[in-house]
Amino acid sequence: MNKPKIVILGAGFGGITTAVKLQKKLSRNDAHITLVNKHDYHYQTTWLHENAAGTLHHDRTRIPVKDIVDTNKIDFVQDTVVEIKPDEKKVVLKNGELDYDYLVVGLGFEAATFGIPGIMENAFTINSINSARLIKQHIEYNFAMYNNEKEKRPERLNIIIGGGGFTGIEFAGEIANRVPELCKEYDIDPKDVRMIVLEGAPTILPGFDPQLIEYAMNSLEARGVEFKTGALLKECRVDGITYEKDEKQEDIPALTTIWAAGVRANSLIETSGLEHNRGKVPVQPDLRAPSHPDVFVVGDCALIMNEETGRPYPPTAQIAMQEAETIAHNLSALVHGKENLESFEFINRGSVASLGDSDAIGVIFGDKKIFGWTASFMKKMIDNRALFKIGGLGLVLKKGKFNIF
Template identity: 35%
Template sequence: MKKVVLLGAGYANMALLKSLPSNVWNENEYEFLLISNTPLHYFSVLLHEVASGVCEEEITLPLNAILPKNVKFIQDKVIRIEQNLIQAENDTYEYNILVVGLGFQSDNFGIVGIKEYADSIVNYQGALALKQKIVNALRDYAVKGDVESFKIAVCGAGFTGIEFIGSFVDELVQIRKELNIHQEKIKITCIEAMPNILPMFNPKLSSSAKTYLEEKNITFELGCKILECEKDGIIVEKNGQKEKIDASLIIWTAGVKGNQVMEDSTFFTTQRSKVEINAYLQPINQANQELMQNVFVIGDCAALKDPLTQRFYPPTAQMAMQQGEFLAKLLVQKLQGKNFSEEFSYKPKGTICSIGSQYAIGYVGKMNIKGKSALWLKRAIEANWKFKLAGLKAFSKTF
């Protein structure tokens, strides 16, 4: 019996499994196995809300309740990928067809001190831990009654950084009230090397987001190249001069790369823990290219070039879902021994960045949107994904 092994339970692999036609499960020539280090599918685009304390279980769905019944789930941590074999923490697993849909990790770009002194938002457990660390730090600060303010530095003004700040500054109102901390005692600074925030949006939208946060007392240090991270602050270069930005707590959101498993697997040729793939989502430019015929890489570990610009697409949930849906069609044909000539083509449907509970910016097609209408649309998209995975029961409190 052929074994189709899927690694990771993120957007890409879940979209794949939910897109497979029902007749696939009637075949007895192959079996599907999903390996993940967590029993949950979590909405990684909402990890910032877990870290900020806005939500927790609401962004997770138990795999045993949403996987097709013919898919066997094994909770194990993948260590390394080899030819026809997966090395994991608890066991080894053979495969005939492999789909790598593992998640991402923080990229510190070799900057000294980031690993030791900064926290990142890359997975569900890490986001929960960061939430608790923030609350504990603020609680200690309130008890000590320090004269100095409590300073939080967020490194990076891309999606994760800005969405976290927007979410946290709203949640902070209640936290301050509970701990009896005056507003002026907590300082939040966002440090960014680029001259503006959210560079993926047009300048007017980015400016509106910046103004919205500045009105909530967020300070932006733009055009600051981060040189080093220390226990109590960030060393930056601004206008050719070195300076230190003090911080009681440092959160790193300035970059991500593919899963460490890819880098640790000599089976693959990688760059920034990513594997370059072609229009059929298969690895290319590999030292072991002849061994890649039955291997597919989707989601955060995949590096796919835009055929028009020849630049790599940024990793997004939208991209991962479209790759999963496409690969479902390809796999059906492959498992039946048929040729498949259709190539993957990414079709962006728009992008929305939430900035707290009352504001968002984004675009759909050529139309720019901002304010509550943008926020409502983002929530509708998230609800649609939840419905696709679990139907109406996903919205039940007993699910």
């Protein structure tokens, strides 16, 4: 038999971990493996809010694929996936086509705007290195402009964060730390700046421990962040937003709105013909697509139910990396002619949300609540562990976070 062709789409947390694990399990003689990604670098999606706020340089976040993947064992193709054709076992790229025996889809997420007028056109989203860089530049430009116009425009200094979930709160923590620096750089009174988190639910970080939520709100409020909970964003314009709270609508002028209130799987899933449920593939226990057993799906494109809660697991880097290990194991088994594939089991190692560089909240080891310095230290260890998993000690030493104190 010819060597099977394995194609991995996306070099995010799911795709790159699959590739790294596979290169240890299979040799060039076993299979022909190709990794496809839009850019020639992988990025730590979980750090993008820091790049967006300008508290971490984007070069710390991106890692050249060739520094992680052994190109003697895996072919890397830098290209954009345009279409997945599972019935023909083909993937259409912007600059060509690939056929496969086994496919791994790890194309990540896109912003979900829920049809709110103006979000798509006027709000910024934190979903790639380039989108994060744009936010950083845009905020800085508005601070720079503020003292350079005859008539002051307060909306230049108003930053709206749509969504008080993990991404919105983590961004709020970073921007709250960056604003005093920007004010100093551009001779602005910090009292003129507003950072406003809008959250539709009655509380920020819905589902998180109430004591930790209170801690997070106090920490951010002390640094100037305002919260409007039970407040729904109704419209986003280029120069402001409208939100609704207690059946009353209010406008806030703002030139910067960050939309962090929802993500959906890459829309290529919906157009692919793979069976999907609200845009994600409801994978089988072995992480194969139910409609196409030669297709594995990893990360934010996969839907896996948490039997305990009856709800899908939220999309996280943690679950994406664990899924990738199962997929690599199962692909290796298939290539070696084994039929018994491993079932995926999620091991919840907890979750920690940063509130800026030296503060955080989290729950680890099942139910241990942590906050402040301990949580911030833990968050950095989690970030370093993710680096270790994809690139070993060398990558941790190069890109790791060691500013513990």
